[in-house]
Amino acid sequence: NKEKLSLLYDQANSIDQNTLTEATAKNLKAALEKAYEILNKEDASQQEVGQAYELLEKSINDKKIKADKDAINSLLEKYNELDKEEYTEDSYGEFEKVLNKAKEVAKDTEASQEEVDKALNDLLEAFENLEKKEIEVNLREKLEELVKKAESEVKKSGYSRQSISILKRKIYMANRTLKNNNSTDEDLQKQIDDLEFAINNFCLLYTSPSPRD
Numbered sequence: 001n002k003e004k005l006s007l008l009y010d011q012a013n014s015i016d017q018n019t020l021t022e023a024t025a026k027n028l029k030a031a032l033e034k035a036y037e038i039l040n041k042e043d044a045s046q047q048e049v050g051q052a053y054e055l056l057e058k059s060i061n062d063k064k065i066k067a068d069k070d071a072i073n074s075l076l077e078k079y080n081e082l083d084k085e086e087y088t089e090d091s092y093g094e095f096e097k098v099l100n101k102a103k104e105v106a107k108d109t110e111a112s113q114e115e116v117d118k119a120l121n122d123l124l125e126a127f128e129n130l131e132k133k134e135i136e137v138n139l140r141e142k143l144e145e146l147v148k149k150a151e152s153e154v155k156k157s158g159y160s161r162q163s164i165s166i167l168k169r170k171i172y173m174a175n176r177t178l179k180n181n182n183s184t185d186e187d188l189q190k191q192i193d194d195l196e197f198a199i200n201n202f203c204l205l206y207t208s209p210s211p212r213d
Contacts, residue, residue, distance in 0.1 A: 094129065
């Protein structure tokens with residue numbers, strides 16, 4: 001009967017369509033329009049009412065919340081700037097596969113939060129597995145350059161106090177290693193790796209709204 005359809009219509013109409021994925025929002029809107037049409041049709045048959053109810057109920061049950069992609073988009077922006085020539089061919093090849101998959105998920109308007117989170121975690125793991133080419137470098141000079149880069153990141157606005165504190169700690173440890181004349185290449189390389197990782201993943205520490213339910 002129409003009374004039951006009317007109650008379901010009110011329930012569906014209270015859903016914020018801006019929080020839904022593009023496809024499910026479109027389906028919900030179409031189902032609402034059909035239900036509205038039937039509710040205002042004086043001679044609507046019981047079959048029409050039933051069909052409108054089933055369509056609206058399905059659109060509610062099938063709705064998908066739009067995923068929060070701020071973190072993965074920020075990470076993709078940073079990782080797109082990586083120089084592939086600095087890494088071994090095999091390790092960068094594996095990283096690139098994961099990178100391209102993450103790009104697909106980020107562009108997918110129907111991607112769930114679970115899919116986005118998995119792509120993000122896979123990308124972080126792939127970055128950690130990258131292997132640098134063995135080339136002659138002045139590790140002390142490289143660490144000094146990284147410290148300058150990290151200090152410029154700290155000056156940017158929009159980061160939480162916790163994220164700034166973490167990066168400042170990494171900068172402090174790097175500077176302490178640089179000031180120690182007895183620091184070995186292994187010591188310098190460890191600080192380089194730690195600081196590079198902190199800089200490349202600094203975007204993940206942005207203050208962001210709580211995930212939607």
